[in-house]
Amino acid sequence: MAKKINIIGAGVAGLCAGSYLQMNGYETEIFELHNVPGGLCTAWDRGGYRFDGCVHWLMGATPVNSIYRMWNELMDMKNLPMVFSDDYFVMEDKNGKSLTIFRDADKLEKELLEKAPKDKVEVLRLTQAIRHLAKLDFTNKKAPEVITLADTAKMIWSMLPYIKTYREFGSVSLKEYSEKFKNPLLKRAIREGFVPEMSAIFLIFALADMHRKGSAYPVGGSLNLARLLEQRYLNLGGKIRYHARVKKITTTQVNGKEIAGGVELQNGEVVPADIVISAADGHYTIFEMLGGRFMDKTINDYFNNYLVFDSYLQVSLGVARTFENEPTLLVLPLNETLRIDDQTTTDMVGFRIFNYDPTLAPEGKTAIVATLGTKNYRYWTELRKYDKEKYQSEKQRIARVLIDLLEKRLGNVAQNVEEVDVSSPATVIRYTNNWKGSFEGWVLTPKIGLKQMKKELPGLKNFYMIGQWIAPGGGLPAGLMTGRHVAQIICKKDMKKFTTKSF
């Protein structure tokens, strides 16, 4: 009889793990608290618009990146149209100057040399690193837990030409790296294009993959991606239970050893299994579902000392007009600093103008989305809990500032806004249960590097963790790869050959 595996969470990691396990003859069931798949990889519909809450770019969008072949095991990639925009983002300042961060390194170099000639040496170093890393295949096809000595030797050999670049950019944060540049706009674009504390190597990896056209935006956006992954899983015979919040992972003692035995749902139902995989929030898994019983110093270190991506508000606007010639992501300066909450202010806002995805708005109309980070997710969760009226008015206050800003810069916006939707950290927590409402788990800082957390916990057998909370930097590929890896580990333990099926 096939082993039964319970998976907690129908985010990208849970869905991918489920499909790979089904391909290998296991009987799996996913328990998801929400009523849709995707977790953070999601979108929501309002008044004819679809407001996307995630994918800016999908790594592995084309065969030049070997992640493509893995996505193609889970989605029919040739039938998923991709958008390759010229720009990654355009940043403007108060003096009317602008800087385009092009996806193509040659165009980027030309733009930066023209706009920031005094930074010539650093610009050339940056674009050279991008072109260099564009030759590297940074995909772990095999789980670190199952690789052989020969695999390790092959990997080290293939990495050798890139070690110098990795050391140079992996040892500094984007904030530190930005200090090397003199041009204020370029400095800012580097510091805040991602997250200032993030390792500069992340920027180089991202731009390298964009340069070789390995990353792109999938038409239909995040919810479409999640639905494709869900469909594949169901077609492979997997089962999903929605509105099924797991409260506890049950354990039993066999010969003095603790073994995961199943999950207990919020409604008290216990669903037994041979193996349990948590593809849900890391903090909730370790401290709530397992009651903090399976810990060691390394795990404690993560939760006490490592940086987590901030939570965020998302202001989504449905605008009854088109924006043909605007960039995909336009970062605009505010005339006055905007107070987001008692610990967070900002003086610039990035708008994703979805003029490139017709599936997200009725014809002749456009969805626009802005994400605003917050240093105080509690402000929002408590406001929602204790003062709903103020919660709503605070969200509307921020939306108004953003509409004004778009009106001043693009014109003819305010009168055409027909949908306004503001989500907050309280929304993120309610629908994904992510710790502190974080949008991507652990920040890939120079300190944490690319080191993953272990998938198994000390003292607990037949249990695994996957997803963004074990892979610093998070992202959709982390869900795919950790989901694939856990299936390889389970197959190896059962002495089965890991097999996959492609579209």
Ligand SMILES: Cc1cc2nc3c(=O)[nH]c(=O)nc-3n(C[C@H](O)[C@H](O)[C@H](O)COP(=O)(O)OP(=O)(O)OC[C@H]3O[C@@H](n4cnc5c(N)ncnc54)[C@H](O)[C@@H]3O)c2cc1C
């Ligand atoms: C604004 C934004 C933009 C992003 N842009 C990109 C991008 O361009 N490219 C990219 O690669 N990545 C991007 N990401 C990151 C990416 O979305 C995430 O890293 C990834 O989706 C995480 O997947 P996951 O499966 O590990 O976790 P999650 O998506 O958090 O999934 C966990 C699932 O578990 C469920 N769950 C939690 N607790 C329980 C419980 N107790 N019982 C049952 N179910 C439970 C949740 O509801 C959720 O469905 C972005 C994220 C955000 C927020």
